[in-house]
Amino acid sequence: MQAFSKINLYLEVLEKRSDGYHNLSTVMQSLGLCDLITLSTEVANACRALKLQLTCDDPHLPVDKRNLVYRAADYILKRYKINVPVSIKIEKNIPIAAGLGGGSSDCAATLVGLNKLFSLGLTADELCEIGLTFGADVPFCIRGGTQLAEGVGERLTILPPHPTCWIVLARVPVEVSTANIFSKIRLDRTRAEQSDKNVITTKNAIAAGNVAQIAGAFYNRLTGITAAAHPEVNELIMKIKTLGAINAAMSGSGPTVFGYFNNEDTAKNACAELKKTIQSVYITQPERMRMI
Numbered sequence: 001m002q003a004f005s006k007i008n009l010y011l012e013v014l015e016k017r018s019d020g021y022h023n024l025s026t027v028m029q030s031l032g033l034c035d036l037i038t039l040s041t042e043v044a045n046a047c048r049a050l051k052l053q054l055t056c057d058d059p060h061l062p063v064d065k066r067n068l069v070y071r072a073a074d075y076i077l078k079r080y081k082i083n084v085p086v087s088i089k090i091e092k093n094i095p096i097a098a099g100l101g102g103g104s105s106d107c108a109a110t111l112v113g114l115n116k117l118f119s120l121g122l123t124a125d126e127l128c129e130i131g132l133t134f135g136a137d138v139p140f141c142i143r144g145g146t147q148l149a150e151g152v153g154e155r156l157t158i159l160p161p162h163p164t165c166w167i168v169l170a171r172v173p174v175e176v177s178t179a180n181i182f183s184k185i186r187l188d189r190t191r192a193e194q195s196d197k198n199v200i201t202t203k204n205a206i207a208a209g210n211v212a213q214i215a216g217a218f219y220n221r222l223t224g225i226t227a228a229a230h231p232e233v234n235e236l237i238m239k240i241k242t243l244g245a246i247n248a249a250m251s252g253s254g255p256t257v258f259g260y261f262n263n264e265d266t267a268k269n270a271c272a273e274l275k276k277t278i279q280s281v282y283i284t285q286p287e288r289m290r291m292i
Contacts, residue, residue: 003035003109004144004287005094006101006137007167007251007258010202011220012195013185021136021152022182025195027202028101028137029162030144030287033169035102036091037069037109039117041084051077051085058092068107068134075130076114086114095280098171099252101137108141112291124292128154144290146206148199162286163209165260166267168240171280172232172255181253184225215247215260226254233257236278243270256280 010027017023054063054070065071073088088110094102111131115122122130124143131138136153148157198219205213227233233250236257240248244266245259261267267283274281 001037001039001109001113001291002289003037003094003102003105004030004141004289004291005033005105005169005284006030006141007169008099008220009214009218009249010199011222011252012198013182013187013221014195015187016185017152022185023151024136024149024153025199026149026153027146027159027199027206028140028149029146030141030289031100031167031169031284032287033094033100033282033284034287035094035106035109037106037113038087038089038091039110039113040087040089041117042087051083053085053087054090055088056090056092058090058096060096061090061092068103068138069110072107072110072131072134073114075133076111076120080118080120082118086117095171095256097175098256098280099176099250099254100169100256101141101252104135104137105141107131107134108138108291111138112142127292128156142291145288146286148203159203160207160209161288162206162214163211164285165211165262166264167284167286168245168259168261168267168270168274169251169280169282169284170236170240170257170259170274170278172230172236172257173279174230174232174255176226176230176254178253181222181225185221211260211262212246215245218247218249220250220252222253223250226250230255240270240274243273245270 012025014023128139146159202217237248240259248259
């Protein structure tokens with residue numbers, strides 16, 4: 001299973017909920033950069049006593065209950081009384097804790113993959129309902145493509161396919177706490193009305209297939225908060241623009257910055273330049289494929 005990364009083309013935080021989460025309005029886009037999730041009932045003899053075996057080629061990623069993949073698989077095996085050992089292998093390409101939805105997408109691919117492997121017959125809506133219990137971005141990752149997400153991320157509206165362009169991703173080498181970033185948000189009552197107008201601008205640009213208009217509408221309420229703690233974020237946004245991007249912005253709560261390019265050669269040259277000082281740099285394109 002391919003577990004696609006994502007970026008937030010638009011992200012506004014509307015209000016804090018009684019459950020402690022925040023209502024959002026965000027336009028998310030799947031990207032071709034992806035992890036690979038392999039599920040199998042073929043488990044080594046030495047591990048057959050384990051109902052669930054999770055491995056990953058990145059030693060920095062935990063392979064126990066701290067991992068969303070493990071928790072989601074454990075839930076499915078127990079809920080549907082699946083009594084055969086399951087092996088899950090994660091091949092990481094999406095950087096960890098980068099604002100690109102890698103953990104949520106891996107979780108989504110695991111849910112979809114187990115549904116297929118064991119012919120459970122779960123619908124997309126049912127998978128999304130389960131996925132939401134593991135993370136707000138999981139429902140989007142299950143459906144993928146280009147979508148408007150509202151609420152905590154569970155209310156999804158499919159948008160027209162994103163036009164082709166080249167996207168450069170660069171991760172600032174700092175650690176960002178999403179919970180800490182959200183705790184510093186200052187809300188006001190005018191945001192919902194203004195957000196509706198801004199979302200319409202983004203949706204119209206996508207519907208028109210106009211890359212420049214989409215890039216011109218980039219917005220992320222969290223950028224200022226993250227950049228206040230890590231000025232490198234704004235510095236990277238500016239640098240990517242100087243390297244020929246139409247526009248650049250931060251994804252999620254950071255620290256990854258993305259830039260849109262019309263020209264593949266310009267994007268590749270930007271990557272080469274960025275790699276001189278930044279380890280995690282990628283070039284990719286919008287992804288239209290859906291998990292389900």
